[in-house]
Amino acid sequence: TAEPLVLGIETSCDETGVGIVRGHTLLADALASSVDEHARFGGVVPEVASRAHLEAIVPTMRRALDEAGVTLADIDAIAVTAGPGLAGALLVGVAAAKGYALAAEKPIYGVNHLAAHVAVDTLEHGPLPERSIALLVSGGHSSLLEVDDLANGVTPLGATIDDAAGEAFDKVARLLGMPFPGGPPIDRAARDGDRDAIAFPRGLTAPKDLERHRYDFSFSGLKTAVARWVEARERAGEPVPVADVAAAFQEAVCDVLTAKAIDACRERGIETLVIGGGVAANSRLRALAEERCAKYGIVVRAPRPKLCTDNGAMVAALGAHLVASGVAPSRLDLPADSAMPL
Ligand code: KG4
Ligand code: ZN
Numbered sequence: 001t002a003e004p005l006v007l008g009i010e011t012s013c014d015e016t017g018v019g020i021v022r023g024h025t026l027l028a029d030a031l032a033s034s035v036d037e038h039a040r041f042g043g044v045v046p047e048v049a050s051r052a053h054l055e056a057i058v059p060t061m062r063r064a065l066d067e068a069g070v071t072l073a074d075i076d077a078i079a080v081t082a083g084p085g086l087a088g089a090l091l092v093g094v095a096a097a098k099g100y101a102l103a104a105e106k107p108i109y110g111v112n113h114l115a116a117h118v119a120v121d122t123l124e125h126g127p128l129p130e131r132s133i134a135l136l137v138s139g140g141h142s143s144l145l146e147v148d149d150l151a152n153g154v155t156p157l158g159a160t161i162d163d164a165a166g167e168a169f170d171k172v173a174r175l176l177g178m179p180f181p182g183g184p185p186i187d188r189a190a191r192d193g194d195r196d197a198i199a200f201p202r203g204l205t206a207p208k209d210l211e212r213h214r215y216d217f218s219f220s221g222l223k224t225a226v227a228r229w230v231e232a233r234e235r236a237g238e239p240v241p242v243a244d245v246a247a248a249f250q251e252a253v254c255d256v257l258t259a260k261a262i263d264a265c266r267e268r269g270i271e272t273l274v275i276g277g278g279v280a281a282n283s284r285l286r287a288l289a290e291e292r293c294a295k296y297g298i299v300v301r302a303p304r305p306k307l308c309t310d311n312g313a314m315v316a317a318l319g320a321h322l323v324a325s326g327v328a329p330s331r332l333d334l335p336a337d338s339a340m341p342l
Helices: 035-039 046-068 087-104 113-119 121-125 165-175 183-190 207-213 220-235 242-268 283-295 312-324
Strands: 005-010 015-022 025-033 077-083 108-112 132-137 142-147 154-159 272-276 299-301
Touching: 005 046, 005 087, 005 113, 005 312, 015 046, 015 312, 025 046, 025 312, 035 046, 046 087, 077 087, 077 113, 077 312, 087 108, 108 113, 108 312, 113 121, 113 132, 113 142, 113 154, 113 272, 113 312, 121 299, 121 312, 132 242, 142 242, 154 242, 165 183, 165 220, 165 242, 183 242, 183 283, 220 242, 242 272, 242 283, 272 283, 283 299
Parallel strands: 005 077, 077 108, 132 272, 272 299
Antiparallel strands: 005 015, 015 025, 132 142, 142 154
């Protein structure tokens, strides 16, 4: 029998995404972003995001179907991000998915955004092994998860106790005068900098912190340390070496993320590390993970950068896995849950 043809809708933050997959094959990945509308506020404004989704959802849906060369009637199931995310933004995607599901008489699957960030890697590298560790780093989340089967959910091992990794990139970029979102400009600036130029703190790595927070992260102290360092320079009337600050900050984030992810793999005897979420697009994080994992025989899987940031294909990928696993669809009255647990 043919693999399921699944359409996925993503509207949890500022990207309106509609993706279409056949099993592990990506057929379409249409995206409309409201990021430029949020840039002048230095962060995503929920009301602006909701309105943008409302305007973009139907045209993005059409583009995805065109790109895949299929009609809604061909689709086997519709998957939609039901949470976590911005309540109003999620509601637009969930309502649209229900409308299409009802009109075309298709089953609907409400899926978890974080699990979808992990599932998207199957479009690039095929099915996940029986067990893997996932490092999920985005603007809203930073978590270490043990993944046995995405259809059965995942086990959280740890998470950030304050800022998410992407949030730290965004805040540090702002204080260096770079545009929002800050990850890409920091990544670029860091290429010309010296990552050892400044010793920024590594959150929750001291022995006493490891007792209680072995797999947790903290980035707010790092952000403050960068701010203090930059302020001291400015007060002294000295120029701020932006590339060095970017490189040293980025190194502090990537060092902790990769070290804890590898600890989790080794402690649990797991040989695959999947990296997902917007920060997984970071070139240094990918390189450092590769370099360190190679020493322990751990295979690193990270989807291409475009699939790391929010998109509809990731939702379709998880939906296809649920359909193939024989999981029952959601009810048509499924709620959007802004704080949906894993
Ligand atoms: O997964 P995502 O698109 O949305 C959320 O679910 O949050 O992640 C967005 C985050 C932003 O904070 C952005 O600055 C960060 O991912 N990001 C990066 C890079 N590209 C995007 N951070 C570091 N390096 C990058 N190259
Ligand atoms: Zn995300």
